[in-house]
Amino acid sequence: MAIINQATKELQVKIVYYGPAKCGKTTNLEQVHSNVKVASPENKGKMVSLATSSDRTLFFDFLPIEAMAIKGFKTKFQLYTVPGQVIYNTTRQLVLRGVDGIVFVADSQYDKMAENVESFQNLTDNLKSLKMNLNDIPYVLQYNKRDLPNVAPVEYMDFLLNNREVQVPAFTGSASKSEGVFESLNMITRLLLNKFINESARK
Amino acid sequence: MFTLPELIEEDVLELDGALGDLVTKSEATAALILDIGGFLIAQHGKMEGFDYTTIGALASASFAATQAMAGLVSETNFSSIYQQGESYSLLLNSIDGQCLLAVIFRAQISVGVIKYYASGTITRIGVQLTRARERSPDGGYDLSSLNLADPSELFRKKED
Numbered sequence: 001m002a003i004i005n006q007a008t009k010e011l012q013v014k015i016v017y018y019g020p021a022k023c024g025k026t027t028n029l030e031q032v033h034s035n036v037k038v039a040s041p042e043n044k045g046k047m048v049s050l051a052t053s054s055d056r057t058l059f060f061d062f063l064p065i066e067a068m069a070i071k072g073f074k075t076k077f078q079l080y081t082v083p084g085q086v087i088y089n090t091t092r093q094l095v096l097r098g099v100d101g102i103v104f105v106a107d108s109q110y111d112k113m114a115e116n117v118e119s120f121q122n123l124t125d126n127l128k129s130l131k132m133n134l135n136d137i138p139y140v141l142q143y144n145k146r147d148l149p150n151v152a153p154v155e156y157m158d159f160l161l162n163n164r165e166v167q168v169p170a171f172t173g174s175a176s177k178s179e180g181v182f183e184s185l186n187m188i189t190r191l192l193l194n195k196f197i198n199e200s201a202r203k
Numbered sequence: 204m205f206t207l208p209e210l211i212e213e214d215v216l217e218l219d220g221a222l223g224d225l226v227t228k229s230e231a232t233a234a235l236i237l238d239i240g241g242f243l244i245a246q247h248g249k250m251e252g253f254d255y256t257t258i259g260a261l262a263s264a265s266f267a268a269t270q271a272m273a274g275l276v277s278e279t280n281f282s283s284i285y286q287q288g289e290s291y292s293l294l295l296n297s298i299d300g301q302c303l304l305a306v307i308f309r310a311q312i313s314v315g316v317i318k319y320y321a322s323g324t325i326t327r328i329g330v331q332l333t334r335a336r337e338r339s340p341d342g343g344y345d346l347s348s349l350n351l352a353d354p355s356e357l358f359r360k361k362e363d
Binding site for chain 2 (some may be wrong): 048050051052053056058059083087088090091094
């Protein structure tokens, strides 16, 4: 749930990068951290990675960024990743608490399709367990690792992951080369802020 | 870097013995050895209906988060966390930087007693893990790099 502080004119939103193990969620955050342009250095926080000794995400990665996204409102974006491995499901539920927007990162390699579908189902299940519904939360898809040789066609990935009643924006990318990273982030931000503006207008 | 050395029967018996002694002497409910990635390596004590697999994953995450917080306030000496409950409490200790000891105990038992006995257990487990690492420096596992949804690389056929 976005936190709006009318006194200080601050809006705080939480975006979670979700997806199967080794799909590139942490790489997305690393690329944002390394390459994002900010008005001043204080607008970009330190990236916190709670990872194992082999750099596998154990709890989450966290990156706070500030921007003036809506006129008059300082917006604080909190970017999180979840650990992808099956054993960390309870951990994923913890990270999802209070989520405002989701970037689902899928691995484009053919042999990872089952894991992508399983992870997407796991996302909907975990949201249900938190009494949330994916239909109410803005999300985008990122078909990552397009630079690898054995990737599935985008249409096939759409068929597997983007065949719900309402289709969502999907981006191809190669996070290690920063391709698709900012496109996905900007789109989820746009969806989130539109939702915020629409809800504010209704009140 | 392997988080867990290759363990042989001698190691497993020693780890189990160390946990057993701790549970008996301290009257703790259960004691667990966890890989730093949250994987359950050994356990001793009563189940009490607890899901030790999930406790392991969350305990390691909690340990890592608290360690990171300690780092942010320039605290480099960080080795344990204690969760005080009304029914059960939990003490988590680093063993050797790669493994954790988790002790679950009834809230009526003093944490001091648990800490006292746990320190000996940590030393004993640490010695055995060092012995295992020295015995086979190239053998071992980083369990967190295995995706358990895809065990295809866990068992591989020998090359002809």
